[in-house]
Amino acid sequence: MARIVDDDQRMFMTGNEVLAWAALAAGAEIMYGYPITPQNEIMHYWTRLAPRFERGFLQTEDELSAGFTTLGGVMAGKRAFSATSGPGDILMQEPICMAEMMRIPAVWIIQQRGAPSTATVIYGQQETRLACFGGNGEGHRVVYSTSSHQELFDYLIKAFNTAWSYRFPTILLGDGYQGKMREAVTLYNPEDHGVKLVPTEPFVGRPGVPGVDRAPAHYRNTFNIEEEIYEIVHAREEEFEALTPQIVEFESGYLDEAEMILIGHGIVSRAIKEAVKLLQNKGVKVGYFRPVTLRPFPVEELRKAVEKVPAVMVFESALGQLLSMVKEAVGGLPVKIEAFLRPGVGICTDEAAEQVQEYLRKSSMVH
Amino acid sequence: MGEVFLGEYGAGKSEVSAGRAILLAGRGLPVTVADLDLTDPVFRISQAAEKLAAYGVKVIGWPERYPPGMGEAGNVLFPGLLGIGWLSGEIIIDVGYGTESHRLLNLIPGLAALNPLFYFVINCRQPLTATVPGIIEAARRVPGIHGFVNNTHLGKDTDLDLIKSGAEKIEEASAATGIPYIATASFKPLAAEMEQTDYKWHEIWPLYGLVHGSFPIK
Amino acid sequence: MHTKIAVAGEGGQGVQSIGEILAEAANRSGLETTYMPNFGVEQRGGVSIAFVQISDRPIGSPKFKRADVLVVLSPRSVERTRGYVTPGTTVIYDSSSIEAPKIDDMTIGIQSWETLAPEGFADMAGNRPGKGIKGEEVRRDSNVRTVGIPAARIAKEELQPRVFNILILGAILAITKVVTVEAAREAMEHMFREKFAQRPELRDDNFAALERGLSLVETEQAGAGR
Numbered sequence: 001m002a003r004i005v006d007d008d009q010r011m012f013m014t015g016n017e018v019l020a021w022a023a024l025a026a027g028a029e030i031m032y033g034y035p036i037t038p039q040n041e042i043m044h045y046w047t048r049l050a051p052r053f054e055r056g057f058l059q060t061e062d063e064l065s066a067g068f069t070t071l072g073g074v075m076a077g078k079r080a081f082s083a084t085s086g087p088g089d090i091l092m093q094e095p096i097c098m099a100e101m102m103r104i105p106a107v108w109i110i111q112q113r114g115a116p117s118t119a120t121v122i123y124g125q126q127e128t129r130l131a132c133f134g135g136n137g138e139g140h141r142v143v144y145s146t147s148s149h150q151e152l153f154d155y156l157i158k159a160f161n162t163a164w165s166y167r168f169p170t171i172l173l174g175d176g177y178q179g180k181m182r183e184a185v186t187l188y189n190p191e192d193h194g195v196k197l198v199p200t201e202p203f204v205g206r207p208g209v210p211g212v213d214r215a216p217a218h219y220r221n222t223f224n225i226e227e228e229i230y231e232i233v234h235a236r237e238e239e240f241e242a243l244t245p246q247i248v249e250f251e252s253g254y255l256d257e258a259e260m261i262l263i264g265h266g267i268v269s270r271a272i273k274e275a276v277k278l279l280q281n282k283g284v285k286v287g288y289f290r291p292v293t294l295r296p297f298p299v300e301e302l303r304k305a306v307e308k309v310p311a312v313m314v315f316e317s318a319l320g321q322l323l324s325m326v327k328e329a330v331g332g333l334p335v336k337i338e339a340f341l342r343p344g345v346g347i348c349t350d351e352a353a354e355q356v357q358e359y360l361r362k363s364s365m366v367h
Numbered sequence: 368m369g370e371v372f373l374g375e376y377g378a379g380k381s382e383v384s385a386g387r388a389i390l391l392a393g394r395g396l397p398v399t400v401a402d403l404d405l406t407d408p409v410f411r412i413s414q415a416a417e418k419l420a421a422y423g424v425k426v427i428g429w430p431e432r433y434p435p436g437m438g439e440a441g442n443v444l445f446p447g448l449l450g451i452g453w454l455s456g457e458i459i460i461d462v463g464y465g466t467e468s469h470r471l472l473n474l475i476p477g478l479a480a481l482n483p484l485f486y487f488v489i490n491c492r493q494p495l496t497a498t499v500p501g502i503i504e505a506a507r508r509v510p511g512i513h514g515f516v517n518n519t520h521l522g523k524d525t526d527l528d529l530i531k532s533g534a535e536k537i538e539e540a541s542a543a544t545g546i547p548y549i550a551t552a553s554f555k556p557l558a559a560e561m562e563q564t565d566y567k568w569h570e571i572w573p574l575y576g577l578v579h580g581s582f583p584i585k
Numbered sequence: 586m587h588t589k590i591a592v593a594g595e596g597g598q599g600v601q602s603i604g605e606i607l608a609e610a611a612n613r614s615g616l617e618t619t620y621m622p623n624f625g626v627e628q629r630g631g632v633s634i635a636f637v638q639i640s641d642r643p644i645g646s647p648k649f650k651r652a653d654v655l656v657v658l659s660p661r662s663v664e665r666t667r668g669y670v671t672p673g674t675t676v677i678y679d680s681s682s683i684e685a686p687k688i689d690d691m692t693i694g695i696q697s698w699e700t701l702a703p704e705g706f707a708d709m710a711g712n713r714p715g716k717g718i719k720g721e722e723v724r725r726d727s728n729v730r731t732v733g734i735p736a737a738r739i740a741k742e743e744l745q746p747r748v749f750n751i752l753i754l755g756a757i758l759a760i761t762k763v764v765t766v767e768a769a770r771e772a773m774e775h776m777f778r779e780k781f782a783q784r785p786e787l788r789d790d791n792f793a794a795l796e797r798g799l800s801l802v803e804t805e806q807a808g809a810g811r
Contacts, residue, residue: 005494012492012521014377021494037406041376044465048495180410182377184521187494224625224632225665 002053008188015178018149018185019083019109020045022156025190027197028107029078030056032069036088037121038176039111043083063088067095070106074099075219077202079160083109085176087118089127089134096169097135100236101221104203105163105170109156112175114344123176124344125266125317131173132295132325140236142170142247143295145266149185152178157190157197164198166243173294175317177267177346240296249292250301254280258287260338260356261306264315265291265322268347272315275352286356294322299329311336313359315352319343369458369481371472372516373509374488375496376465379518379574381412383488383552384461386574388424397456402428403471404463405442412461415577427451444474452477469509484513486549491519491533502540514549515541516572525553527560534568587640588763589649592753593666594658594679596624596633599750603656604635606754609772610764611639621647632665639763654761656753657683658736663691672728677756680733688731732760734801740794748794755798766799 004024019042023031031050033043043059050057056078060066066082073080084092089110099106112127114120133139142162144155156172163170190197203217210216223229251269254276255261262272269290276288289305289312291298306312312335316322323339330337340347340355370387372380384400392398400419404411412419416426427447451458458481462468469485472478487506489496496502506512519525519533530553541548550570551561558573590607594600601622608620617640625631638644651671657663657678670676678688734756740749751773758766773791774781781788 009494009497010492010521010524011494011497012490013494017377017493041465044376045495180407182522184492184524222626224627226623227668 003189004053005187005189008186008192010184010186012182012184013149014041014180014182015149015152015174016041016111016180017045018152018187019156019172019174019179020049021187022153023081024049024053024055025153025187026157026160027079027190028055028081028160030058030073030080032058032060032066032073032080032082034060034063034066034084034088036063036085038113038123038179039083039085039109041179042109042111063091064094067092067106067108068098070108071095071099071102071104074104074106074200075203076205077200079107079164079200081107081109081160083111085111086113086115086121086127089130093130093135096141096171097137098221099169100135100137100140101232102219103167104219105167107156107159107163108169108171110171110173111179112173120344121176122344123317123346125175125268126319126321126343128173128265128294128316128318128321129324131171138233138237139295140168140240141295142166142168142293143173144171144249144292145173145294146178147265147267147269147290149178149183153185153187157195161195161198162247164200166247168240168243171295173266175267244296247293248296248298248301250298251290251292252288252301252305254285254287255289255305255309256287257285258309259285259311259360260287261309261312262286262288262315262352262356263290263302263312263322263326264288264347265294268315268317271347271349271352274349275356278349278353279356284357284360291322291325294325297325297329302326302329303333306330306333306335309335311338311359311363313338313340313356315340315342315347315355317342317345317347369460369478369483371460371462371469371483371485372488373462373469373485373512374516374518375490375493375505378488378490378493378496379520379552380463380488381410381415381461381578382574382576383486383516383518383572384412384459385415385419385424385577386552386572388419388457388459389422389575390572391457391459392423398423399425399427399451399454399456399458401448401451401458401460401475402426402445402463403448403460403468403475404428405444405471406464406468410578411463412578418575418577448474449476451475452480458483467508485509485511486514486516487512487546488516488518488552489533489537491517491536492521492529497536499536499539499543502536503544506540506544506546512546514547516549517551517568518553518574520553525557527557527564527566530557530561531566534566538567587642587644588638588653588761589651590635590637590639590654590656590757590761590763591649591652591666591669592635592637592656592658592757593662594633594656595661596627596631598633598658599747600633600658601635603750603754603757604637606769606772606776607637607639607757607764609776610768611637613771613775614764614768616641616764617644619644619647632659632662634662634666654757656757657688658753659683660687663687667691670729674729675760676729676731677753677760678731678733679736679753681735681738683733685731685733688733732756732802734798736798736801739797739801744794744797745790748790751791751794752798752801755795755800756802757798758795759799759802766795769795 031046070080070082112124114124115126131143159170159172208214264272272288279286314323319341372384374380388398388400402413413428429445515537517537550572551568552572555573561568561571592600592603604620608618611618619638621636624633652669655676736752
């Protein structure tokens with residue numbers, strides 16, 4: 001695979017542009033896409049860069065088609081991906097479910113926008129549940145929720161490797177802020193940083209006589225018998241659970257002696273980390289926990305973090321999507337769960353800090 | 368007179384347009400900025416309209432919360448933009464959204480009457496314009512550029528050496544294409560530092576961070 | 586009284602009609618009943634199963650794991666439904682298309698869930714059936730009653746091939762007595778009233794088949810009580 005930069009390069013650019021470069025660095029061979037804001041520039045830049053690096057692109061008639069052609073690309077053995085947002089994300093769920101059923105290691109980038117429906121093209125975290133559990137299925141997919149341009153670059157490379165290592169569809173979940181904002185990022189060739197690209201192989205059209213030289217390629221998403229699906233879904237779940245320790249990622253800080261832990265994912269985690277530092281400087285004992293993988297969710301790690309904490313506060317730009325995952329994860333623990341829910345709008349550091357202080361002030365008055 | 372700001376997506380067209388408008392207004396000229404960005408609902412110069420008004424600069428374009436920025440869904444040209452060809456004073460047009468946006472200019476009647484100059488804004492820390500051939504190729508995508516504006520920066524990690532490294536590439540691209548290097552733009556404190564050096568920055572245009580301020584991200 | 590009946594055959598054999606008539610007849614007799622069709626994704630062909638329950642008490646789940654009466658009308662449906670057999674099950678099969686040893690081996694032999702062709706390919710695709718629904722071993726001397734009816738042959742030779750399923754229905758009624766023959770006739774009159782009105786000979790053909798099915802069980806032509 002051709003090197004995308006001579007050496008590590010510090011650049012200043014939009015997140016969508018970063019993702020186009022990250023896909024090049026990850027050795028992606030083809031993108032299938034249909035335009036929708038706020039991720040259009042991934043496609044725009046990919047189409048400008050692809051010819052230079054001998055990569056492919058196909059614009060389809062809609063996201064359903066973009067999703068299924070991506071699966072086709074993967075089955076032909078290509079490192080293939082697609083990108084979408086909002087209403088396009090909904091259409092993409094059908095191919096994503098097929099990828100879950102047939103264990104097709106396709107990669108999706110989802111830049112969340114406001115919701116429901118067309119809503120805004122700006123920003124939101126209201127596709128969190130859709131990214132994790134969209135479609136008809138049990139959420140057998142890996143979802144990375146990024147928070148910076150560097151993570152967009154690092155985690156897209158990782159997403160391809162995760163997909164091809166474990167054969168579960170893999171999603172990089174960003175948002176309109178991350179797509180459109182500009183900040184510094186270091187572009188690099190994965191091999192320079194000790195990252196090996198997991199090799200790909202075709203699912204179909206392999207050499208040899210099926211049943212003689214090799215097992216037949218028989219990938220199914222259609223079954224006749226209830227019990228068969230029962231078996232398959234259980235087998236998937238077992239495998240997904242077994243892989244969880246290898247895949248799951250989180251970030252936390254200042255957990256010791258914390259009176260409250262702030263929880264948030266994606267871009268919001270930047271605000272809560274800063275808020276925690278702000279409050280710590282004032283002598284307020286608070287910590288933070290950020291799930292990096294939303295599927296699999298860091299259940300054990302979160303439970304351990306909040307075990308001895310009286311309260312947590314969940315921050316998200318949605319009306320309780322992360323909140324319900326947190327509630328499920330910490331179920332049974334004697335922790336009070338507060339939330340600051342801002343569907344479709346960003347969360348700033350100072351307002352996060354204010355919320356926490358206000359809560360701690362009130363709860364100390366009660367005591 | 369008119370000045371049209373073009374460049375790669377994210378090169379800083381809106382910010383440079385705002386800086387240029389303030390510079391001209393500071394010389395006592397009547398300045399109007401036309402917001403021709405029909406694609407993005409954010410990162411547009413209209414968001415800075417109030418702040419620009421404080422410098423005596425008028426902005427024509429959809430106010431915030433009005434129709435534009437439906438992304439792919441098609442957008443409505445602000446009717447007032449149709450009249451800018453007949454305005455007096457300095458007219459600055461921020462076309463926004465990538466190098467292809469110059470095609471929108473055919474929507475503006477009477478543009479030729481402004482005798483506009485087309486400035487191409489370059490941040491050499493964007494990968495597509497990080498090399499001399501890259502700059503030349505990007506500039507070729509837009510016909511009839513009158514000058515380059517150096518806006519090389521790395522956000523808060525910007526210093527004079529970094530801006531200089533961009534300046535050297537733009538000088539080279541300028542020599543190769545015959546397109547003059549007009550100005551170097553940077554945030555006000557760095558612009559002040561540049562003034563203290565003998566380096567050939569061409570004109571120095573200070574920037575004020577007016578467009579980015581709308582983003583609630585630290 | 587609570588009878589669980591599973592009728593299995595190839596798509597197009599009229600399996601679902603048997604289930605519908607049984608349920609309609611039970612309903613008309615003032616009994617509680619559920620009927621649930623179950624078939625694959627194929628437009629035609631493939632194994633089709635009708636699940637019917639008839640009871641004098643309200644019925645819970647429409648699905649059941651063990652049948653009191655299992656009717657199998659094709660070799661493939663024997664394989665598909667053998668998990669439904671338990672001590673006490675009566676297995677009625679079409680002896681003109683299914684050989685008795687197959688019933689012995691498959692139905693009365695070792696009971697377990699297995700994925701069979703074409704599902705066998707699932708194994709190669711990594712979709713291995715593992716734990717799940719496992720049947721217990723049913724010993725050959727256990728109380729499973731099998732009744733072979735040469736229904737396809739008789740329907741073809743003596744009646745019309747298309748009334749094959751009604752002949753089976755007659756046999757089910759004779760063996761299970763879950764509903765009366767009169768109730769079944771009434772149900773068919775109601776369900777097929779338009780067809781019967783257009784082509785009265787259909788009524789005669791169907792009722793003849795019903796009678797033949799009833800009488801088959803009562804004569805030596807049915808290989809009963811293995």
